[in-house]
Amino acid sequence: MKTTKTPQRLVLVMFCTITLLGASACGGNSPSAAPSSGTASQPAAATPGSTTMDPGMGASPMASSMGSMGSLAAATIHIKSFAYTGPDSVPAGAMVTVMNMDTEAHTVTADDGSFDVVVKAGTSVTFTAPVKPGAYAYHCTYHSNMHGTLSVK
Amino acid sequence: MNTAVNSGQDPLMEPSGPPGNHGRATAFVLRVLAAAALAVDAVVHVRFAPGYQSAAPEGLGEGNLFLVEAAAAGVTGLYVLIRGSRPAWVFTLIIAGGGLAVLLLYRYIDIPAVGPFPAMYEPIWFFDKTLTAIAQTAAVLLAATALTLHRPGRRKTHHPSLPRGRNRGHDDK
Numbered sequence: 292m293k294t295t296k297t298p299q300r301l302v303l304v305m306f307c308t309i310t311l312l313g314a315s316a317c318g319g320n321s322p323s324a325a326p327s328s329g330t331a332s333q334p335a336a337a338t339p340g341s342t343t344m345d346p347g348m349g350a351s352p353m354a355s356s357m358g359s360m361g362s363l364a365a366a367t368i369h370i371k372s373f374a375y376t377g378p379d380s381v382p383a384g385a386m387v388t389v390m391n392m393d394t395e396a397h398t399v400t401a402d403d404g405s406f407d408v409v410v411k412a413g414t415s416v417t418f419t420a421p422v423k424p425g426a427y428a429y430h431c432t433y434h435s436n437m438h439g440t441l442s443v444k
Numbered sequence: 445m446n447t448a449v450n451s452g453q454d455p456l457m458e459p460s461g462p463p464g465n466h467g468r469a470t471a472f473v474l475r476v477l478a479a480a481a482l483a484v485d486a487v488v489h490v491r492f493a494p495g496y497q498s499a500a501p502e503g504l505g506e507g508n509l510f511l512v513e514a515a516a517a518g519v520t521g522l523y524v525l526i527r528g529s530r531p532a533w534v535f536t537l538i539i540a541g542g543g544l545a546v547l548l549l550y551r552y553i554d555i556p557a558v559g560p561f562p563a564m565y566e567p568i569w570f571f572d573k574t575l576t577a578i579a580q581t582a583a584v585l586l587a588a589t590a591l592t593l594h595r596p597g598r599r600k601t602h603h604p605s606l607p608r609g610r611n612r613g614h615d616d617k
Contacts, residue, residue: 372567372568373568
């Protein structure tokens with residue numbers, strides 16, 4: 292009896308260990324997963340934390356539409372009250388962080404398709420600015436009244 | 445004494461003679477304007493529904509709520525255009541007034557997600573939103589006007605759209 296149960300117990304112990312590891316891993320990701328399921332109710336918690344973490348944002352799982360990881364963000368576009376505010380210009384190929392301080396998701400979508408990122412409520416994402424200098428008009432595909440321009444030098 | 449009152453034509457019902465032509469025209473104008481206002485309400489909500497659904501998909505989703513408002517406005521617009529009865533005007537008042545209340549609520553108050561309703565706070569005005577608010581306001585005012593003209597005490601002649609019992613004296617003849 293015992294000899295036959297030992298392998299089963301071993302399997303059971305291994306299963307429990309894997310389950311616990313998996314659960315803890317999921318727990319670690321839960322803050323980043325939360326915005327996708329309930330961003331509307333916790334934007335305030337995400338906004339302050341992300342204001343000073345532009346470099347770190349590159350490694351954060353929150354930024355689902357990353358450009359190149361680990362690069363310093365050269366500029367930040369803020370979205371607040373359904374309006375964009377950002378730098379007058381950014382260097383070509385620079386990392387641009389977009390911070391959404393609204394309770395709804397937005398996008399930063401270039402009219403010519405050069406870049407397109409979705410920013411959930413209370414989160415930040417980073418994308419790479421075009422390498423070709425010029426003025427890139429962008430908009431929010433969800434809210435057609437939102438427009439902005441990114442000047443690349 | 446009540447002859448003058450009793451013989452007055454209700455603008456919102458089918459007239460029985462020349463004095464009613466003015467009332468008929470008034471009723472027709474009110475109905476067309478209300479239907480047009482509700483059509484604007486419906487079209488704008490349908491146009492914006494896909495984007496807002498993506499922006500706030502939690503719960504029922506904002507876009508789906510927009511579609512509900514659009515459907516209600518569309519059906520009510522047709523109802524008031526075709527019938528012009530008191531229930532039709534009451535529905536117009538409820539749908540347009542309710543839509544306007546929700547629009548203003550989420551324009552000025554940051555309400556978090558509640559149950560199946562996502563957070564829909566949008567503290568701005570833009571053309572289509574303003575247009576919708578104006579259309580809804582117009583529909584509310586038109587409905588209020590029609591219901592005032594259409595109030596039970598004014599009606600003394602039979603009309604098929606009247607609720608039962610209101611023409612009892614007339615029907616008992």
